[in-house]
Amino acid sequence: MNYMLKKKLLALIFPTRCPLCSRVIHAHEKFCDNCYDSITIYKGNHSVRGAAAFTAAFEYDSNISPAVILLKRGIRGNAAYALGSALAETIKERIQTENIDFIVPVPMYDTDRKKRGFNQAELIAREVGRILGIDVSTDCIKKTRLTQNQKNLSARQRTVNLKKAFDVENSDIVRNKQILLIDDVCTTGSTLAEITKTLRQNGAAAVYCAACCKTPDLKKEDVENV
């Protein structure tokens, strides 16, 4: 059955809700009009080391964060659809997708994934893949060890924390491929940069990066003071 038809039928039993304010919305809508007006479209020019391009759908702020929290809590509601389809539209506008071979969500360490029950980056990647008609690969790159929560680390500490934290088990899968790497939120871009480096070292031809939300870029003095 067609995805949107299924979503509309399901909405007859479980009404689709805005992931920001819980108001009932149409099944094809991402957010209610009020909330959509309050969120900020990403227009920055952040770049990720080693990547062919970077883009994001929204600026990460207190208006969009409830949707990201909902996504991470697993009370998914309309959050994966809203964030994923908004990101797919952004990617279509800003990245040349014709030559992309497959999508890779930023992986979680196995124990973390089991604890949470799902990988939120994968939920987003699946929405993007469905809309853009590109396959999603969840087994080409693995997170090989636990890392500290990046939240309270400076940009430099984040890079050190992630060093060699990812591994490609079979480089035949990535060799000469153009890959779209997807995360839910990008802060400094160090996770995307580390995975990009690993994919490129294993022969990937190009890695394009995209995230639903990008936090404001830290100023140089902030980075030094964190």
Ligand SMILES: [Zn+2]
């Ligand atoms: Zn709303």
